[in-house]
Amino acid sequence: MSAPDATGMRILVIEDQRDIAANIWDFLERRGHAVDHCADGATGLARARLGGFDAIVLDLGLPRLDGLALCRALRDAGDGVPVLMLTARDTLEDKLRGYAEGADDYMVKPFALRELEARLRALHRRCAPAATPAPLSHAGLAYDPAMLAATREGRRIPLTRMQGALLAALLAKAPHVCARERLLRTLWPGGDGDIAALHTLVYELRALVDRPFARPLIASVRGVGYRIAEAP
Numbered sequence: 001m002s003a004p005d006a007t008g009m010r011i012l013v014i015e016d017q018r019d020i021a022a023n024i025w026d027f028l029e030r031r032g033h034a035v036d037h038c039a040d041g042a043t044g045l046a047r048a049r050l051g052g053f054d055a056i057v058l059d060l061g062l063p064r065l066d067g068l069a070l071c072r073a074l075r076d077a078g079d080g081v082p083v084l085m086l087t088a089r090d091t092l093e094d095k096l097r098g099y100a101e102g103a104d105d106y107m108v109k110p111f112a113l114r115e116l117e118a119r120l121r122a123l124h125r126r127c128a129p130a131a132t133p134a135p136l137s138h139a140g141l142a143y144d145p146a147m148l149a150a151t152r153e154g155r156r157i158p159l160t161r162m163q164g165a166l167l168a169a170l171l172a173k174a175p176h177v178c179a180r181e182r183l184l185r186t187l188w189p190g191g192d193g194d195i196a197a198l199h200t201l202v203y204e205l206r207a208l209v210d211r212p213f214a215r216p217l218i219a220s221v222r223g224v225g226y227r228i229a230e231a232p
């Protein structure tokens, strides 16, 4: 494999359909990226665990270990590598399950290869250490993007990348309200998010940083969005 140029990413493609994998590989390599490929989930997980990838393109339906289980295994091990999940079906359930297991973005087959590359670049930018903002906090709730963790009352609470991005967006506006539309654009820059996915993500975040504590901090502002503020 030739070395990537200055703008090239190192991308792991885990996809069992040989023709799709070959198309992705050919396109991305011609665009200057270094591509590695695995055709089943177990091999893909082992390769991903070796590290060194800027992003992973992960098929949902895979032999030996499916994409959801693979993604969960990576996140459980604290691996925050950006994951773009591919699926054959455009179902909300698939999408929500993918995000719940820690996927960062989601595309439905068939897709345009240019769009795939644009999404991978966006994920890479969003996750690059240089772009990581400083820790944020309000009302005793803090988020450290470098550690992908919240802290509250001295407790460290690990978050998925999506949960962390939601918390960061809310903290950046706190104590003011963050509009749903703004959250959708921030969290799903590819335009793939919807209100249901946002509700699910807010629910997950509340379960982690609000429910275990005496005072709730994440408030819904009906018809507008969400805010982090101490109850009056």
Ligand code: CA
Pocket (backbone or CB within 6 Å): 015, 016, 017, 059, 060, 061, 062
């Ligand atoms: Ca498949």
